[in-house]
Amino acid sequence: MIFVQGFLSINLIWLIAFLLTDTPVIPNPLRVYQSFAIVLKDHMLIHILYSLRRIGAGLAISLIIGVPAGILLAYSRRANRILYPLIYFSYPIPKTALLPIAMLLLGMRDGSKVVIMVLVIVFQVIVSVRDSIQAIDKTMYQFIKSTGAGNLAIIRHVTLPAILPQLLTSLRVSLGAAVSILFFVEGYGTTYGMGYYILDAWSRINYIEMYIGIITIAVIGFLLFVSIDYLAYRICKWSYTGSSL
Amino acid sequence: MLIINDLSIHYKSKQGDNPVICHLSFQLQEGESLAILGPSGCGKSTLINALAGSLAAESGTMEFAARDQGYPLSPKQHKIGLIPQNCGLLPWKTVRENCLLPLKIRKEYHKNKHTQELNRLSKALNIQDILNKYPNELSGGQLQRSAIARAFLLEPDLLLMDEPFSALDEITRAEARELFLRVWKYQKPTTILVTHSIEEALYLGNILSVMDAQGGNIKYQKNNPYFGQLYPDHADYLTAKQILRQQLVTKEEGMDTFE
Numbered sequence: 001m002i003f004v005q006g007f008l009s010i011n012l013i014w015l016i017a018f019l020l021t022d023t024p025v026i027p028n029p030l031r032v033y034q035s036f037a038i039v040l041k042d043h044m045l046i047h048i049l050y051s052l053r054r055i056g057a058g059l060a061i062s063l064i065i066g067v068p069a070g071i072l073l074a075y076s077r078r079a080n081r082i083l084y085p086l087i088y089f090s091y092p093i094p095k096t097a098l099l100p101i102a103m104l105l106l107g108m109r110d111g112s113k114v115v116i117m118v119l120v121i122v123f124q125v126i127v128s129v130r131d132s133i134q135a136i137d138k139t140m141y142q143f144i145k146s147t148g149a150g151n152l153a154i155i156r157h158v159t160l161p162a163i164l165p166q167l168l169t170s171l172r173v174s175l176g177a178a179v180s181i182l183f184f185v186e187g188y189g190t191t192y193g194m195g196y197y198i199l200d201a202w203s204r205i206n207y208i209e210m211y212i213g214i215i216t217i218a219v220i221g222f223l224l225f226v227s228i229d230y231l232a233y234r235i236c237k238w239s240y241t242g243s244s245l
Numbered sequence: 246m247l248i249i250n251d252l253s254i255h256y257k258s259k260q261g262d263n264p265v266i267c268h269l270s271f272q273l274q275e276g277e278s279l280a281i282l283g284p285s286g287c288g289k290s291t292l293i294n295a296l297a298g299s300l301a302a303e304s305g306t307m308e309f310a311a312r313d314q315g316y317p318l319s320p321k322q323h324k325i326g327l328i329p330q331n332c333g334l335l336p337w338k339t340v341r342e343n344c345l346l347p348l349k350i351r352k353e354y355h356k357n358k359h360t361q362e363l364n365r366l367s368k369a370l371n372i373q374d375i376l377n378k379y380p381n382e383l384s385g386g387q388l389q390r391s392a393i394a395r396a397f398l399l400e401p402d403l404l405l406m407d408e409p410f411s412a413l414d415e416i417t418r419a420e421a422r423e424l425f426l427r428v429w430k431y432q433k434p435t436t437i438l439v440t441h442s443i444e445e446a447l448y449l450g451n452i453l454s455v456m457d458a459q460g461g462n463i464k465y466q467k468n469n470p471y472f473g474q475l476y477p478d479h480a481d482y483l484t485a486k487q488i489l490r491q492q493l494v495t496k497e498e499g500m501d502t503f504e
Contacts, residue, residue: 137331137333139329139330139331139332139333140333140335141299142294142297142299142327142329142333143327143329143333143335144335144350145297145298145299145320146297146298146299146320146325146326146327146405147320147325147346147347147350147351147399148298148319148320148321148322148325148350148351149320149350153350157335157346157350158335161335161337161338162337164337236337237379238336238337238338238379238380238381239336239337241378241379241381241382
């Protein structure tokens with residue numbers, strides 16, 4: 001319902017802006033939606049897949065690095081003392097500013113694009129994992145140790161379930177940021193991806209296609225957001241149950 | 246039989262070693278329930294943590310002997326049931342999953358046997374309707390009864406309880422204690438209960454001990470003839486309460502600290 005309401009509102013504003021202005025930069029939304037079918041049939045899907053592949057790679061690498069790093073920081077005082085200042089300092093640096101360095105070191109292909117994605121996502125992952133582990137009630141460790149559980153069983157039954165809700169929340173936020181930087185990282189060294197599609201249409205002064213690209217990238221962002229929400233609901237059911245008494 | 250011999254536990258801090266328990270020794274026969282009273286900070290919870298395997302001892306031994314053969318007490322070797330103050334139920338598991346987890350971790354879970362046993366326990370503790378609920382859907386009393394079911398389903402060699410009923414209101418506490426005792430009498434595991442409450446100790450411990458305010462040693466121990474009796478109308482009961490209260494009072498603390 002919220003989706004429909006928001007979608008209609010933004011299109012209404014767009015339509016009013018089109019009616020009030022007389023510029024090709026703001027085309028008629030109805031014309032844009034009419035052209036959708038033609039463009040989708042043509043080549044849009046491959047652009048979407050390229051973008052999703054880059055986001056997916058960035059997400060997977062961020063989780064592979066971020067979850068163990070967060071666990072290490074939470075459980076090892078020495079690691080936390082050495083690494084946390086580095087993370088604290090690096091966290092607010094706008095990662096897109098590092099794009100030239102990534103391009104110079106890794107070239108123009110997917111390597112530099114994925115590295116920027118990782119830099120956008122991984123800090124959120126590390127910080128949320130570390131913080132959620134530090135919030136675990138000590139009696140849970142007392143209980144699990146009293147059952148004879150080893151370190152792996154403790155991580156499986158206590159640590160991982162405890163970090164999931166906050167991890168998924170931080171992923172939801174950082175995936176939004178990752179979608180928005182597609183525009184930057186797909187602006188070079190590729191002819192596929194949603195970022196490239198928008199920039200290409202813009203350079204050809206084809207505003208209809210440019211708008212189609214913008215709408216598609218927005219829908220992708222929204223679908224990723226909803227998917228994480230649904231995933232969180234499915235695997236963290238317990239955090240959605242409130243006190244009924 | 247549980248044999249604690251010359252046990253010392255220190256907490257390490259930047260300022261140095263803080264001895265909490267020094268040279269503690271006692272024995273507890275199989276099937277006995279020892280209620281340990283003591284003022285705050287005397288080392289009661291430290292003792293429970295050490296017995297539960299969460300805290301390493303500085304020196305001394307903790308052994309569990311069965312059939313004349315003693316083994317160092319260890320959560321891997323022995324079945325230890327733990328009921329902490331705030332239940333220690335994992336919020337991401339349902340009550341049923343929480344109850345079965347210790348068995349699964351120990352690879353001792355047998356579906357038929359333990360489903361039947363969990364049904365029996367849940368009926369006895371009146372939690373049969375909440376087995377599929379998550380802990381954050383439950384009241385304090387339900388949480389505590391679930392933690393009791395989890396501990397007893399393991400059929401523990403040693404049952405440890407750290408102020409198990411202190412977070413409950415008076416009526417819920419009385420009900421939980423009563424249900425606990427009913428289940429305890431069925432299994433009779435060797436039990437150590439630490440508590441602030443003299444009444445709770447008199448009700449749930451067939452041996453009563455009082456720990457020193459400092460040094461974590463037992464300064465008073467006595468068999469309890471009032472075990473399992475709630476508010477017995479007996480002058481000696483009041484005298485026993487009075488003696489325990491006197492044992493608990495330290496120079497720093499007043500009488501009103503304890504029940």
